[in-house]
């Protein structure tokens with residue numbers, strides 16, 4: 001990338017989240033910071049601070065998250081300084097493609113800083129394929145129920161945060177329909193439960209599920225819209241990738257066979273070590289308390305008990321990192337207050353305690369060497385806060401599974417074993433100051449759920465409810481390929 005020859009016409013709008021806007025150019029993406037729209041005249045930070053913020057993201061990803069999640073899944077990227085005129089023109093160019101509900105924030109056009117990363121949705125140059133790669137992005141969210149003694153509401157140990165949060169989001173109009181996806185099913189390691197979880201993501205993707213083909217987003221929720229999702233169009237896109245051999249073509253399920261093969265492909269990728277080779281060591285911790293009472297899956301109908309997640313799988317690594325939140329926000333908040341008080345008394349300690357970085361090996365060591373018991377020290381409190389922030393990042397990251405379709409797919413009656421890669425995105429550090437907001441949100445979510453008794457307004461069921469028949473809902477194991 002020649003920075004002095006940047007032309008906005010070479011770049012296209014790719015997507016955005018709450019904090020950043022992404023533009024793509026074949027093999028690379030630029031991830032630019034966003035600011036609240038009211039700050040658009042006066043940027044909230046200087047160019048040096050913006051550079052530092054993005055360098056912190058790179059350091060956090062490469063020195064901290066990479067060690068916890070596994071290097072093979074991570075692309076940390078590098079900070080680049082772009083010509084300001086290019087950034088201004090780019091901002092004008094992409095504006096009309098941005099979803100209205102994200103326009104409460106504007107793209108940073110003042111610092112010229114951005115994070116440059118490989119475009120995970122684009123074909124690798126050295127691997128020319130017959131069809132463009134298919135990429136599936138899943139934001140799995142928190143995959144366990146808290147067991148901390150600090151949890152004050154029993155419901156938090158029975159219904160997972162995502163399922164409770166759905167009620168709050170529908171009640172507040174963030175989404176019109178509820179998703180039946182439950183992260184505890186996805187993280188269960190049970191193929192049957194994972195299969196159901198992915199079906200529910202397809203039915204109501206929200207911001208948890210997207211499909212890209214050749215770099216273009218072909219399936220996602222249109223936020224705030226009533227448009228129903230087009231299953232036929234999805235099947236049309238999937239067919240070239242998921243029609244193995246002839247033996248399935250006459251089956252009664254033929255119409256939806258690509259969809260079931262697609263789901264099974266995803267289950268395999270999520271259970272594998274990242275390149276097709278399933279790990280053998282299983283994690284059995286947490287079994288028994290890994291069911292969410294709000295999940296639509298009937299416990300009694302689960303045919304095969306979970307063997308747990310293979311220890312080298314992407315989901316295992318994410319779950320282990322999420323579980324660094326051992327105290328729950330209710331147990332963590334008093335420790336946050338201890339640190340906050342200490343910083344008020346000794347402001348210069350902020351740097352030694354690495355509250356805002358640097359995110360280096362010493363930071364990682366602080367959180368890994370945290371004593372098991374609270375000795376009343378500020379060091380203990382800081383280590384727990386660091387652990388919690390790392391867990392927050394793991395609860396908010398996304399997994400990208402990329403499938404390259406090769407010729408072998410057509411000839412074989414089974415899915416090929418080595419034709420995909422798995423990456424983890426969005427590994428930004430969560431600010432120290434976000435902890436009080438976490439506590440307030442937790443309280444709002446729980447009280448909303450208790451107030452409504454877990455009931456939702458009429459008409460708030462998923463957009464594609466009904467893409468799977470009653471029989472399919474009861475039994476997805478019929479469709480499994482042998483593994």
Ligand SMILES: O=P(O)(O)O[C@@H]1[C@@H](OP(=O)(O)O)[C@H](OP(=O)(O)O)[C@H](O)[C@H](OP(=O)(O)O)[C@H]1OP(=O)(O)O
Pocket residue numbers: 017018019165207392393396430434441
């Ligand atoms: O708090 P949550 O669980 O709602 O997560 C927020 C996400 O909402 P979600 O529920 O996934 O729709 C939220 O996603 P959306 O903006 O809703 O797409 C952000 O990822 C937010 O992170 P940050 O503040 O931008 O660093 C996330 O905030 P953090 O809690 O990670 O700070």
Ligand SMILES: Nc1ncnc2c1ncn2[C@@H]1O[C@H](COP(=O)(O)OP(=O)(O)OP(=O)(O)O)[C@@H](O)[C@H]1O
Pocket residue numbers: 014015016017018019020021022029117118119120121137210396398425426428
């Ligand atoms: N390396 C990448 N390759 C391809 N697409 C990417 C890449 N990084 C991000 N994206 C796309 O851009 C979108 C927005 O990026 P990202 O999730 O990092 O934004 P964010 O603002 O940090 O999100 P959040 O709302 O979780 O804070 C992603 O959902 C994904 O579709």
